[in-house]
Amino acid sequence: MKDVILKAEHISKQYRLGTVGTGTISHDLNRWWHRVRGKEDPYLKIGDVNDRSKKGNSDYVWALHDISFEVERGEVLGIIGKNGAGKSTLLKILSRVTAPTTGSIKTRGRIASLLEVGTGFHPEMTGRENIYLNGSILGMTKKEITSKIDEIIAFSGCERYIDTPVKRYSSGMTVRLAFAVAAHLEPEILVVDEVLAVGDAEFQKKAIGKMQDIAKGEGRTVLFVSHNMAAVKSLCTKGIVMEHGRVVFEGNVDDCIDEYLRESQQNAxxxxxxxxxxxxxxxxxxxxxxxxxxxxxxxxxxxxxxxxxxxxxxxxxxxxxxxxxxxxxxxxxxxxxxxxxxxxxxxxxxxxxxxxxxxxxxxxxxxxxxxxxxxxxxxxxxxxxxxxxxxxxxxxxxDEMGDNTARGNYSGRFPGLVRPLLKWEKI
CATH class of the missing domain: 2.70.50.60 (abc- transporter (atp binding component) like domain)
Structure with missing residues (x-):
């Protein structure tokens, strides 16, 4: 039986270009009047596909359109696609930062999010104070945060500056501390956007290892967005490929990467x-x-x-x-x-x-x-x-089989970045 911890059903998000909010007061009143009479939102039938490379014919654009998927407990879902495909918008909806225009999100458990560098941090407060602030936002008690604060500080590598205001942190230090808080406060679902790209190589390796431990060792769920296919491949168990605000492919992570890269392949x-x-x-x-x-x-x-x-x-x-x-x-x-x-x-x-x-x-x-x-x-x-x-x-x-390749007659998966035909000699 499936143990589904997150389910997205027909999620769509519409924006009106050049304005704050979804439209004018008259548009909002029109929406309200249709809703009072039990009728459909009149603006759902208009709007352009989210293709930033083309000029549209409407002030409305669908950042996301009719997205449905589900994630089981312990799975690591990779969300990949080009810039502007709608990945970050989807994560903001899943994290309840913004609401969908249509559709619904059903979750079981607490969600912790890392969407942008410094999200949820107050620049005038120290790193230590921000740990308590961020933990409280994520639904933790002061006692729970205190019990893990030494572990969080040690993982972040910011111990020397932990009582310094965050406004004096570099972007790399900020994301280190933010990830350490989110990963150690035991959310059932951890949502991570491209923010790890800000960190250095050593921290990225440590962060990916921690996410693997969260998913495999602790049985919690991770949603991961990245343009680094090596990170996606090493971390994720399944994936979805997004394009122009839609899911165009869903499957195991290897097939998703192939599908994404097939669209991105350069010409000869x-x-x-x-x-x-x-x-x-x-x-x-x-x-x-x-x-x-x-x-x-x-x-x-x-x-x-x-x-x-x-x-x-x-x-x-x-x-x-x-x-x-x-x-x-x-x-x-x-x-x-x-x-x-x-x-x-x-x-x-x-x-x-x-x-x-x-x-x-x-x-x-x-x-x-x-x-x-x-x-x-x-x-x-x-x-x-x-x-x-x-x-x-x-x-x-x-790839090919035969004596003139390193594969020989082996037909299984052959790992590695290179495939030289090495000499084997009997001594």
């Missing part, structure tokens, strides 16, 4: 005829991913080499520089960097003109999945980056 070729990315002496004309036959290709078998070619123009004579290349997987993990240390342009100044550079990524190096490439131009003496363009082009590595 890009060309600029105007508005070239560049600097004072350099501009990028074209970037493309090629297979071994020198053909543009998005998909590459795991045992095959991948060629990434950049065509650029030098705008001034007597320029001395070198090239840089970075590769990221679809979870945003930086897989490798390479500097063109043997470049002719580094050894001798070059003249104006069109040049090309090709990088070969050997087969049996990358694991299956999607990748994006960045391209950089650096100068030495002293070293500095003249130009760096992220996500220029992308490609997919497709």
């Amino acid at each position: 070729t890009r060309q600029w005829d105007k508005d070239h990315p560049g600097s004072e002496f350099f501009r990028l004309h074209k970037a493309e991913v090629l297979n071994q036959n020198q053909e543009t290709s998005l998909n590459h078998m795991i045992s095959s080499s991948v060629l990434v070619r950049f065509t650029y123009e030098v705008l001034k004579d007597e320029q001395q520089f070198t090239h840089g290349f970075n590769l990221f997987n679809n979870q945003g993990v930086h897989i490798l960097s390479s500097h063109d240390t043997k470049s002719d342009t580094l050894q001798e100044p070059v003249s104006k003109g069109i040049y090309t550079k090709t990088i070969e990524i050997p087969g049996n190096l990358l694991a299956e999945g999607g990748y994006t490439c960045s391209f950089a131009i650096m100068r030495y003496s002293p070293f500095h980056v003249e130009f760096h363009e992220m996500e220029v082009v992308g490609f997919n590595i497709i």
Whole structure:
């Protein structure tokens, strides 16, 4: 039998652009008059989809539209989507910060939220005083907070400044303390937005470990929003993908990430005829991913080499520089960097003109999945980056079985960031 702890039923949220609230007094009176007569809100049938890239035809916009899902006790739900998809609005409704226009939320237990840096903190109060304030907001008694305050302070790493007003904290210190309070006051449901991105790497690792303990060890529920797919994958058990205020996919976390990244996948070729990315002496004309036959290709078998070619123009004579290349997987993990240390342009100044550079990524190096490439131009003496363009082009590595791959004939899931074909020798 399902142990559902949170259920969202047909949640929608409508805003009126350019105003505070949902509309004018006349609109509110019109709504009230329809409600008195037992009729539907007249403004529910108007409004545009929440697509920030397009100009709408109405002053009303649906930040969320007809969202339904349920979460069982002990599950970690990852909510992913592009900026403006409605993720934060959904969390604010789940946390009762704002009310839905239509639909209902049913929960069993206390909800603790981390939505924005400093939410629920008073800047003039000390860190210690804010722990009691925030804990009280979350429904804890003073005795309960006191019993855990030493543990909260130790976890936050802000012990030296705990009796200093929060207005003097950095954003990282604030989010450390806020997370420590929310995580240690034993809510049945913990709601975490992208705020952990403010913390440093050490704190993010500790926070994710704590959320895993909350869900797996203590059987409580976590709702987690992040653009870091590695964090989502390591923490979440299931997920939903949002787009333009709607849920477009729901399933296990691996399938959700694949669905999200399929929409975000870069093209295998890009060309600029105007508005070239560049600097004072350099501009990028074209970037493309090629297979071994020198053909543009998005998909590459795991045992095959991948060629990434950049065509650029030098705008001034007597320029001395070198090239840089970075590769990221679809979870945003930086897989490798390479500097063109043997470049002719580094050894001798070059003249104006069109040049090309090709990088070969050997087969049996990358694991299956999607990748994006960045391209950089650096100068030495002293070293500095003249130009760096992220996500220029992308490609997919497709897995295969056989003796010429590390997988061999094994058909199960093969973990790891890279998949080199290593030599095994008998001694």
